Amino acid sequence: MEHSRVKLKDHIRxxxxxxxxxxxxxxxVVLLLITLIARMIFLQIYSHEHYTTLSQNNRVNIVPVAPTxxxxxxxxxxxxxxxxxxxxxxxxxxxxxxxxxxxxxLRTIVDLTEDDIRRFYKTKKRSSSFRAIPLRxxxxxxxxxxxxxxxxxxxxxxxxxxxxxxxxxxxVGVHALGYVGRINExxxxxxxVTNYKATSHTGKLGVEKQYEDFLHGTxxxxxxxxxxxxxxxxxxxxxxxxxxxxxxxxxxxxVQKVAEEQLRGKRGALVxxxxxxxxxxxxxxxxxxxxxxxxxxxxxxxYKALSQSTERPLFNRAIKGRYxxxxxxxxxxxxxxxxxxxxxxxxxxxxxxxxxLKNDEHKYRDWKRTGHGPMNLHGAIRESCDIYFYDxxxxxxxxxxxxxxxxFGFGKATGIDIPGETRGILPSREWKRRVKNEAWYPGxxxxxxxxxGFNVSSPIQLAVGTAILANHGLHIQPxxxxxxxQNKDSDLMYFEPEVIGTVxxxxxxxxxxxxxxxxxxxxxxxxTARRIAKDLxxxxxxxxxxxxxxxxxxxxxxDKENLAxxxxxxxxxxxxxxxxxxxxxxxxxxxxxxxxxxxTAPIVRAVLDAYLLQEPDLL
Amino acid sequence: xxxxxxxQGLNDNQQQGAKGSLNRLHIDWPLMTGxxxxxxFGLIILYSASGENWSTVSRQMIWMCIAxxxxxxxAQIPPYQIQFWTPWVFGLGLLxxxxxxxxxxxxxxxxxxxxxxxxxxQPSELMKFAVPMMVAWYMAEKSLPPSFPRILMxxxxxxxxxxxxxxxPDLGTSLLVGSAGIFVLLLTGLSWWLIGGFGLILAAAAPxxxxxYMHDYQRQRVxxxxxxxxxxxxxGYHIIQSKIAIGSGGIYGKGWLNGTQSQLDFLPERKxxxxxxxxxxxxxxxxxxxxxxxxxxxxxxxxxxAYQAQxxxxxxxxxxxxxxxMVYIFVNIGMVTGIxxxxxxxxxxxxxxxxxxxxxxxxFGLLMSFHTHRKLITS
Numbered sequence: 001m002e003h004s005r006v007k008l009k010d011h012i013r014x015x016x017x018x019x020x021x022x023x024x025x026x027x028x029v030v031l032l033l034i035t036l037i038a039r040m041i042f043l044q045i046y047s048h049e050h051y052t053t054l055s056q057n058n059r060v061n062i063v064p065v066a067p068t069x070x071x072x073x074x075x076x077x078x079x080x081x082x083x084x085x086x087x088x089x090x091x092x093x094x095x096x097x098x099x100x101x102x103x104x105x106l107r108t109i110v111d112l113t114e115d116d117i118r119r120f121y122k123t124k125k126r127s128s129s130f131r132a133i134p135l136r137x138x139x140x141x142x143x144x145x146x147x148x149x150x151x152x153x154x155x156x157x158x159x160x161x162x163x164x165x166x167x168x169x170x171x172v173g174v175h176a177l178g179y180v181g182r183i184n185e186x187x188x189x190x191x192x193v194t195n196y197k198a199t200s201h202t203g204k205l206g207v208e209k210q211y212e213d214f215l216h217g218t219x220x221x222x223x224x225x226x227x228x229x230x231x232x233x234x235x236x237x238x239x240x241x242x243x244x245x246x247x248x249x250x251x252x253x254x255v256q257k258v259a260e261e262q263l264r265g266k267r268g269a270l271v272x273x274x275x276x277x278x279x280x281x282x283x284x285x286x287x288x289x290x291x292x293x294x295x296x297x298x299x300x301x302x303y304k305a306l307s308q309s310t311e312r313p314l315f316n317r318a319i320k321g322r323y324x325x326x327x328x329x330x331x332x333x334x335x336x337x338x339x340x341x342x343x344x345x346x347x348x349x350x351x352x353x354x355x356x357l358k359n360d361e362h363k364y365r366d367w368k369r370t371g372h373g374p375m376n377l378h379g380a381i382r383e384s385c386d387i388y389f390y391d392x393x394x395x396x397x398x399x400x401x402x403x404x405x406x407x408f409g410f411g412k413a414t415g416i417d418i419p420g421e422t423r424g425i426l427p428s429r430e431w432k433r434r435v436k437n438e439a440w441y442p443g444x445x446x447x448x449x450x451x452x453g454f455n456v457s458s459p460i461q462l463a464v465g466t467a468i469l470a471n472h473g474l475h476i477q478p479x480x481x482x483x484x485x486q487n488k489d490s491d492l493m494y495f496e497p498e499v500i501g502t503v504x505x506x507x508x509x510x511x512x513x514x515x516x517x518x519x520x521x522x523x524x525x526x527x528t529a530r531r532i533a534k535d536l537x538x539x540x541x542x543x544x545x546x547x548x549x550x551x552x553x554x555x556x557x558x559d560k561e562n563l564a565x566x567x568x569x570x571x572x573x574x575x576x577x578x579x580x581x582x583x584x585x586x587x588x589x590x591x592x593x594x595x596x597x598x599x600t601a602p603i604v605r606a607v608l609d610a611y612l613l614q615e616p617d618l619l
Numbered sequence: 620x621x622x623x624x625x626x627q628g629l630n631d632n633q634q635q636g637a638k639g640s641l642n643r644l645h646i647d648w649p650l651m652t653g654x655x656x657x658x659x660f661g662l663i664i665l666y667s668a669s670g671e672n673w674s675t676v677s678r679q680m681i682w683m684c685i686a687x688x689x690x691x692x693x694a695q696i697p698p699y700q701i702q703f704w705t706p707w708v709f710g711l712g713l714l715x716x717x718x719x720x721x722x723x724x725x726x727x728x729x730x731x732x733x734x735x736x737x738x739x740x741q742p743s744e745l746m747k748f749a750v751p752m753m754v755a756w757y758m759a760e761k762s763l764p765p766s767f768p769r770i771l772m773x774x775x776x777x778x779x780x781x782x783x784x785x786x787x788p789d790l791g792t793s794l795l796v797g798s799a800g801i802f803v804l805l806l807t808g809l810s811w812w813l814i815g816g817f818g819l820i821l822a823a824a825a826p827x828x829x830x831x832y833m834h835d836y837q838r839q840r841v842x843x844x845x846x847x848x849x850x851x852x853x854x855g856y857h858i859i860q861s862k863i864a865i866g867s868g869g870i871y872g873k874g875w876l877n878g879t880q881s882q883l884d885f886l887p888e889r890k891x892x893x894x895x896x897x898x899x900x901x902x903x904x905x906x907x908x909x910x911x912x913x914x915x916x917x918x919x920x921x922x923x924x925a926y927q928a929q930x931x932x933x934x935x936x937x938x939x940x941x942x943x944x945m946v947y948i949f950v951n952i953g954m955v956t957g958i959x960x961x962x963x964x965x966x967x968x969x970x971x972x973x974x975x976x977x978x979x980x981x982x983f984g985l986l987m988s989f990h991t992h993r994k995l996i997t998s
Contacts, residue, residue: 014763017808018934022926025806025942029918032949033911039956043866044904051866058863059879227883 061226066198067217070244074253080177083163087139090132095156110136110143132158137296165295171288173256175316176480178206179291195219206418207480214484217244245484250279258610259284262603268590269317271463272607275585278476278497285317319421322456323589326545327384328574329451331514334377336404337392338510345513350374351387364390364446381517382524386450393449398440402428407503408465415477416460424461427454462587466574470582472511473503515541519579529601542575544596568592573600577608584611645694645991653917658683661969667876668889668897682973686980693984697992702932709753715742716783743784743792744978750780750796754803755935764808773804788834791962798946802939841960858957860885861893864900872903890971895955918945924990933989940982
């Protein structure tokens with residue numbers, strides 16, 4: 001019994017001990033629960049905002065959407081640059097089990113080069129997951145058809161249509177239009193990062209570059225929900241991109257075509273301007289190239305062929321070409337002579353074939369060795385007498401020649417709305433001291449007066465000068481951009497032509513005198529461009545010119561047989577028509593063409609015909 | 620005090636006969652209600668966490684039914700028989716653990732499963748209740764508080780299976796099994812001096828465990844726990860995404876099936892260990908409080924059962940199992956909310972997975988058995 005009593009005592013003590021511990025355990029449980037709730041309050045109330053932001057960032061991605069680039073039209077609404085859908089073969093690696101095997105199988109259906117495959121793997125390395133990675137661009141119709149029927153055999157391979165810039169007229173107008181290309185590193189720094197987030201291409205040259213801001217448009221975006229692997233599940237919010245504005249040019253596609261056709265096989269340039277508006281009707285530089293080659297990156301072989309050709313097709317002669325204007329400068333010098341009263345409309349000089357300065361043995365020769373005999377300014381323009389202009393220039397002096405030619409825009413950028421034009425050189429005392437650190441010699445005034453010597457101008461400068469002449473001195477800035485339009489339904493917003501100035505001519509009859517003289521160049525029986533007068537339905541006022549490629553030493557005979565082709569004179573022609581009320585002014589040059597009247601004038605006439613005799617606008 | 624199993628059984632039957640027919644089922648209805656409520660809660664959460672996958676939910680329902688059936692059958696066994704079979708269960712568990720060590724199947728870099736042809740078993744699950752039962756059985760032999768040699772012996776009983784489980788390696792389970800055994804010792808009324816002494820020894824042993832006993836991935840987990848941002852896409856990803864899910868849930872939650880973190884796959888292991896994050900994101904702090912109250916209800920009902928238990932063995936086992944249940948809750952929620960390192964402990968009765976649910980319900984079956992087989996004591 002005693003044993004049992006001890007047991008009983010122990011039992012009570014045990015129970016007591018256990019009960020204490022259970023109560024303690026209950027307290028610990030309460031403590032643990034409070035800890036958890038405190039933690040939850042910290043996370044769900046105190047840090048709620050922070051974690052809500054993180055959760056939003058986790059799932060919501062903003063995907064930029066590129067705007068559609070605006071189109072480019074000519075003055076009659078013909079398309080010069082458009083966007084066409086092209087098919088790209090794209091792979092989503094996460095959806096493909098055996099990538100190499102799938103690419104091998106695709107090879108039997110579409111043309112795949114090693115370059116394509118290498119570029120694919122390179123892009124794949126940089127892309128995030130669940131992105132379609134392009135394998136082949138610009139599939140042709142056959143490839144599209146072949147793949148489409150077998151698409152079910154290729155899970156994870158997609159045929160996607162993208163819009164690609166396309167120039168339907170190929171190389172026609174390329175030097176005015178320019179082209180777009182993939183954005184490079186340098187451009188990436190210059191362009192608006194936000195607006196170009198989804199854009200892959202930008203204007204590289206010409207109108208495409210100059211009017212980039214209009215053509216590009218405004219980026220849109222899509223707020224999408226993605227899962228943890230970056231896969232887009234749904235669109236939460238969408239802001240559509242604003243497409244780029246269409247740009248209408250003053251360029252006339254038909255006239256442009258004629259200009260390029262006329263210059264085909266030659267190296268040369270032609271610029272035609274509407275004198276009343278400054279609108280450029282044609283801007284040709286030949287040879288040209290197909291801008292479509294550059295849109296998705298030109299391959300090395302084609303690029304080498306273009307960049308290393310001695311014909312320099314990539315060089316925009318129309319705005320960058322630097323040529324001595326030669327005798328095409330004579331109408332401007334002649335006007336100066338009249339205006340500064342150095343000569344009068346009837347003043348005659350006897351041309352004996354050469355001219356000498358006092359105290360100088362040097363003989364300044366006329367292009368016609370025998371001379372033109374006695375002639376006034378009219379004859380000197382018509383027959384392009386150098387002696388008359390030597391004498392007149394000497395009396396004008398370089399300062400007045402510089403001052404007057406300045407009004408016609410020589411030696412200055414024309415402000416044409418495509419990048420890269422040259423300023424040319426309109427020589428002056430100041431210019432010579434600055435550039436050559438030498439004094440001006442009187443002999444240099446003589447050769448400046450016939451457009452040789454230091455004179456350098458581009459075809460567009462010459463065209464602008466001609467337009468100012470045709471316009472009785474009103475200088476309007478040349479431009480290609482005519483108007484922009486947000487979309488087909490909205491109104492065209494015209495650019496206002498900018499008037500730069502007026503040539504201060506006191507005696508208005510001097511204009512008529514010069515016009516008559518230039519009409520005689522074409523229509524006179526002794527005119528240097530009389531050959532193009534045949535069957536003319538309107539009157540052309542023109543002036544021929546030849547520009548020496550190098551100087552011919554004193555007393556040396558000009559032997560064209562022995563001159564390599566590249567050393568022959570450049571042939572120039574400027575003209576405006578109809579002479580009574582000029583609608584178009586043209587300047588053209590054919591490199592090493594030798595004869596302004598024989599080679600270049602017919603080209604200009606064809607362009608004038610194309611513009612003036614075409615069917616009335618239907619627009 | 621030698622007891623005859625037979626005579627006690629007769630006593631039980633007589634007592635039960637006096638009570639209503641409900642009690643003859645040996646179900647503790649307050650506890651049962653809590654468990655059923657929790658199970659329904661769990662299924663609703665799982666439906667969302669599985670991405671509205673009915674087959675996952677129905678598989679879980681089947682496991683739930685099995686678990687309840689197991690609980691029901693265990694509840695029918697009289698406590699003295701449970702006590703009687705304890706050493707055998709423990710022995711079988713040890714044998715299976717050794718078998719796993721030699722013949723076990725690999726899964727996720729750990730050797731936990733034993734293929735018995737028809738089905739695979741995880742012997743470490745068995746130890747979750749076998750270890751506290753064994754320690755309680757050993758402690759109940761002599762009067763309490765236990766003498767020092769007996770405490771050491773008890774520690775050996777705990778340490779062997781814990782070491783075997785940790786070797787698999789399964790840190791989470793070994794910690795749960797170890798704590799279940801330790802809880803029994805603490806409940807025996809171990810003197811605080813001894814508890815303090817062992818605590819010091821454990822603290823001293825921690826570096827040894829760290830350098831010689833832990834796997835690289837386990838060490839990584841602890842390091843990541845200390846600074847999750849150090850590896851946001853690697854091992855820290857779980858914790859960061861889980862905290863984002865919970866924090867963005869706020870007070871009211873994003874609504875059932877509307878948790879972006881979970882539905883869009885940002886949350887890893889969302890059906891199993893991290894299901895609490897899914898729940899907090901969708902049901903918010905209010906939902907969390909409800910869930911914790913439900914857990915608290917079950918725990919306190921369990922502690923009451925332990926408190927009212929009539930034998931030392933039953934008291935110790937019941938107390939230890941309930942406290943282990945609480946550890947489950949605390950460790951799981953603690954790791955999901957980032958206050959404890961990530962150890963693979965499921966949220967009891969909510970996480971997807973059959974084995975742990977059967978184990979848990981078996982433990983509750985034991986509690987019910989202890990409670991419903993009590994003799995009325997007349998003073």
